[in-house]
Amino acid sequence: MKKLLEIKNLSAGYDGNIVLDDVNLEVHSGDFIGVIGPNGGGKTTLIKTILGLIKPISGEMILHISKTNIGYLPQVNQIDKRFPISVIDVVRSGKSDSALFSSFRRNTAEKEKAESLLAEMGISEIRNKAIGELSGGQMQRVFLCRALMNNPELLVLDEPSTYVDNNFEGELYLKLKELNGQMAILLISHDVGTISFFVKTIACVNRNLHHHPSNIITEEQLASYNCPLQIIVHGNIPHTVLRLHDEHEHHEHHH
Amino acid sequence: MNTNTMNTIIELFSYDFFVNAFLASLLAAISCGIVGTYIVSRRIVFISGGITHASFGGIGMGYYLGINPLVGAGIFSILSGMGIQLFSSKGKVREDSSIAIWWSLGMAIGIIFVYLTPGYAPNLMSYLFGSILTVSTGELWLMLALAVIIILFFTFFYRTILYISFDEDFAKTSNLPVNLFNYLLMVLISLTIVLNIRVVGIILILSLLTIPQATANVLTREFGRMMFYSVGFAFLASFIGLLISYFADIPSGATIIFTQVVLFGIVKLIRAFNIKH
Secondary structure, eight states: OOOEEEEEEEEEEEETEEEEEEEEEEEETTTEEEOOTTTSSSSSHHHHHTTSSSSSSSSEEESSGGGGGGGEEOOOGGGGGSSOOOOHHHEEEEEEEEGGGGGGGGGGGHHHHHHHHHHHHHHHGGTTGGGOOOOHHHHHHHHHHHHTTOSSSSSEOOOOOOOOHHHHHHHHEEEEHHHHTTTTTEEEEOOOOHTTTHHHHEEEEEEEEEEEESSBBBHHHHHHHOOOOOEETTTEEEEOOOOTTTOOOOOOOOO | OOOHHHHHHHHHTTTTTHHHHHHHHHHHHHHHHHHHHHHHHTTTTHHHHHHHHHHHHHHHHHHHHHHHHHHHHHHHHHHHHHHHHHHTTSOOHHHHHHHHHHHHHHHHHHHHHEHHHHHESHHHHHHHHHOOGGGOHHHHHHHHHHHHHHHHHHHTHHHHHOOOHHHHHHHTTTTTOOOHHHHHHHHHHHHHHHHHHHOOOTEEEEEEHHHHHHHHHHHHOOHHHHHHHHHHHHHHHHHHHHHHHHTTTTTTTHHHHHHHHHHHHHHHHHHHHHHHH
């Protein structure tokens, strides 16, 4: 297994406020890590450090692959939905390291790649729509296409299931499982229950980071990791699908 | 339009001052149409307003020192553009507060220097409210140079500018020179503002950078097309406004802006009507 990145004794934050303290993590090819934790616990800070958007206060973040080999899907609410840009251009921006001087090149391969990704996601017909005209699920598909433009070795997703319906959510996770055959995935979610069915390992981030070696995690372990449990709401019925300590069956889903 | 009016318009083109005004409105439409599309798409209208008003400090200083006020305005607008970025990124001042500080500081410096300048400050009103009919040939050459630079820059780097504007963080993760482009574009905004001050004036220039773009945005949601449409609408409204101001003998800058807004209203209404039917 190829080591893609390692984080050693990393502290990071904003304006001198430490959000992540002494964090260690290694990501290898084939990994599918679900990153969970409370809001403000440092999930997004972790991702931004991995992407090189913020510099560590102390410690190290060592990337063994090129920065452009990381595919990134940001939180949807970070995107200006009224920006005048078409779907196809959003997808093509995934290969933006080739954007410089692109006005005078044919870019045939790039265009074909974008088209094939749109087709793969089943959204070819919206290629010329403005992003502001899309539904939440369509928008996530478009941003997933963008993240895949470089055939990344590592795919990083920040809360991809917000603003999408349950139907698409399931579809998305199946797609990710399929993609995991070709790339490592780091998936941030507040939805502990759902992702635990798809990810291989779980990382709890709450100022510290505990990388739990399986996708089954108990409430007791969460508590010992100082990672407060999240209640998941499907419809109006709050429930959690986490296993209790001695239980071997999944809790039943109530929809 | 009857033959008489038509003849008068054709006759107008035999006057140098009118040909200059016509060319000025064309060149202003090109630079403001393109740069304004960037400004509106990226939601930095307020920053542009700050830069515009800060440039008044340079105009006042130009009067006081006896140099061309537009040179002073150029220096002030570029400095304020950088200053706004610097204050909010390094000085931890909230961005809108930082803009307001530079906006009012520039105006204050301008007023003090105009007051200190002995005697009467000629053309002061033309810098504030524009005077397209008095644009000189020298100024036209500068406007032409700027229009050419802007067309080349936005053609060469179209996708880079588009991607950085749409999602700056993502562009950073793909190794695009985001900071360099942010500063280059800030300089182009400053130059566009300064060289078009003579056309519509400090108080009104923001409109050339936003109203044609809003009109274009009614018809398209595609960055490149929005630039073309903006240039078209800016030129159309500037020329019509120029004619109206000439015939009605009212201030040109204000008339041009008024025409821009009327054009926006018409396009919006037609669009709404078309969607209903």
